[in-house]
Amino acid sequence: MRLFSTDIDGTIYDGPESAGLFAKFWAEIRNGEAPPLLVYNTGRELEDARSLIAVTGLPEPDFLICGVGTVIFHSGDAATLENWREYLGQDWDYDIVWGTVLDHGKARPQPDECQNPHKCRWYWEDADTREIDDLVGRIEERGVRSQAIYSSNRDLDFLPVRANKGNAVAWLGTEVGVPTDEIVVAGDSGNDASMYEVDGVRGVLVSNAEPALIEAVRKVSPFQASLPCAAGVIEGLEHHLNRLDKDVGERRA
Numbered sequence: 001m002r003l004f005s006t007d008i009d010g011t012i013y014d015g016p017e018s019a020g021l022f023a024k025f026w027a028e029i030r031n032g033e034a035p036p037l038l039v040y041n042t043g044r045e046l047e048d049a050r051s052l053i054a055v056t057g058l059p060e061p062d063f064l065i066c067g068v069g070t071v072i073f074h075s076g077d078a079a080t081l082e083n084w085r086e087y088l089g090q091d092w093d094y095d096i097v098w099g100t101v102l103d104h105g106k107a108r109p110q111p112d113e114c115q116n117p118h119k120c121r122w123y124w125e126d127a128d129t130r131e132i133d134d135l136v137g138r139i140e141e142r143g144v145r146s147q148a149i150y151s152s153n154r155d156l157d158f159l160p161v162r163a164n165k166g167n168a169v170a171w172l173g174t175e176v177g178v179p180t181d182e183i184v185v186a187g188d189s190g191n192d193a194s195m196y197e198v199d200g201v202r203g204v205l206v207s208n209a210e211p212a213l214i215e216a217v218r219k220v221s222p223f224q225a226s227l228p229c230a231a232g233v234i235e236g237l238e239h240h241l242n243r244l245d246k247d248v249g250e251r252r253a
């Protein structure tokens, strides 16, 4: 494993205990030979994610992918990787998405700190997937190609078609020279599905993963942990680390 891309909430963090557990485990990994890159891949925005990391004592990541794959930061200096934004900006117009969803009238906008130029985020409890698809169609009629990502039966994100957690980590892997089969991903909810769909990656599903995520990634058979949150992530990483060592050993033999 040369890169670990993990969601935060519900995956490595659901309170002080899980944060401490993951921090301790990652400190050991970091002290090992050739430590992998740690990437947090979250729906939160930068300031929100950074303050959570500071408050909880989660280990500092090497890269921070925020806003459901819409922004990638080099974590040490919080510099945005601008090439990714340029790539996302094609066929996208935030104001058209905003206006179309507002006109439709069923979703409520989330606060400004939850928005970014490539992520338009709404509240919509118990939304019907056909109604969401219909909205994506209306946006397209106005010349913007978007995708809708629905999580936790409440949060509805409209993103450029190329933006999602999976595409972001695949792009980052290319940037830093890590092939996808040396990337491990972990998550717990609907917006994590795209990470598992990156060709070649190895996945971990925590035991508290939403049924919708388990169903969505069934075909790529990720490792299903028996434990929740950080404990499940550690269980999955130990599984993949053993498998990866074995695979590399077989390739060398």
Ligand SMILES: [Mg+2]
Residues within 6 Å of the ligand: 007, 008, 009, 010, 011, 187, 188, 189
């Ligand atoms: Mg989550």
